[in-house]
Amino acid sequence: MYNKKIIQHFTNPKFFGxxxxxxxxxxxxxxxxxxxxxxxLKVDNPPANKTKKITDxxxxxLGCASAIAASDMICELAKGKTLDKALKISxxxxxxxxxxxxxxxxxxxxxxxxxxxxxxxxxxKLSG
Ligand code: FES
Numbered sequence: 046m047y048n049k050k051i052i053q054h055f056t057n058p059k060f061f062g063x064x065x066x067x068x069x070x071x072x073x074x075x076x077x078x079x080x081x082x083x084x085x086l087k088v089d090n091p092p093a094n095k096t097k098k099i100t101d102x103x104x105x106x107l108g109c110a111s112a113i114a115a116s117d118m119i120c121e122l123a124k125g126k127t128l129d130k131a132l133k134i135s136x137x138x139x140x141x142x143x144x145x146x147x148x149x150x151x152x153x154x155x156x157x158x159x160x161x162x163x164x165x166x167x168x169x170k171l172s173g
Pocket of ligand 1: 075078079080108109110111112150152153156
């Protein structure tokens, strides 16, 4: 059911953990399967004429192998991106980057994009 890439991100995630004093925290959960995800973001503070980028990102996921692999993948895709570019990462991008999730597990990729959008939305609200 799972390809090598999914297993690799599930068994050896690079971005698992918490950030001390994050600039934003995003949450998402799926009431059907019960999987829960928290994403922590650090955002740089460039001069006013430059766009803000995600400098660090971590996750804590209570969920299935796909949710953990997708969490790790969205961190990989979002790190170093501007907030606006990170907002454009879709669940299809996450799934494709993992070599395509099984159809029953596509909602795991949706869960991680929701959490990233939640974190960025909260950051934008707080920073004005
Ligand atoms: S089974 Fe629901 S997020 Fe993975």
